[in-house]
Amino acid sequence: METRFEIRNSEFLLIKLDHPERLDEMGALRVLAWKDEQGISQDFFSHKAWLDDEDLLAHHWVILHNKTIVAAARMTFHTDYKSVPHADLFDGSILEGFGNGPYASLNRLVVAPEYRGNGFSTLLDEARIQYAAILGARLIIAQPVASRIKPLEDLGFFYLGKIRPLYQMPERQIYFMIKELGV
Template identity: 90%
Template sequence: METRFEIRNSEFLLMKLDYPERLDEMGALRVLAWKDEQGISQDFFSHNAWLDDEDLLAHHWVILHNKEIVAAARMSFHNDYQSIPHADLFDGSILESYGTGPYASLNRLVVAPGFRGNGFSALLDEARIQYAATHGVRLIIAQPVASRIKPLEDLGFLYLGKIRPLYQMPERQIYFMIKELANNL
């Protein structure tokens, strides 16, 4: 899947990557974009890249500008709630009224500081939601920061509460949201 678009006379490309293409670049972008954010661990973000085991199993989307990754996001699929990244930081019993998976989890959305404000987060969210809907997912889990709650609500996510902070971002509040996919295609 590739989508070309233009913003202020600059061309961009939204694409889903084939595994394990460009993981190191995405990990480096995460550090670049988040290292100076309020509430993060300076020790953790002193590394060159932020990658974890889930990156090897997940699906990844990027937005390229002049062949450089300027935004990225991942989504992983899960048969049970316990295998979702950071599931231990939120009371999964709250999900009982929604039934069981399969689940998709949206995470690691990042936009390079110089490219923020162009709607890249929305484009990456929509691409991941569409992909989940066409691959048998019933429920999508998101664990956003406060500034992402409203955009996700606009896409049909429901706010369910706060989760305990991640050790990488000990002073940054993370929230828990869910979206039911009614019609899998």
């Protein structure tokens, strides 16, 4: 799964990585992209990389420029809501009106600061949504920051409310959204 595209005479490549590949680079990009944002834990983002156990189980997409990762995102799959990352931060009973999984969870979307504003987030979202449908997910869960709510609504997600802050971002509000896929 590979897509080449051009922005301002520069070539980029969107690819789904073989599993697991280039995790250290993605983890380092997460820290680079988030460390100067407001509301984050300076202690947590003083580490070299932001990686967790889900990274080993997840599917990953990257956008490359000159073979360097400039944007990345992951998606995890779950048979029940309780296993979705950060499920404990939101009341899962609100999902009852949507039925049961399987669930896909969009998480860890990151774009290097100097590459923001090029539509990379949308490209990564579309690739993950398409893949979730192929693998038979019934619902896709997203836990975005405020600036990502509108773009996700444009892709068919419904806003369901706020979740409690992540410990990595204790002063940054995170939201809960869901998208139903045709089964």
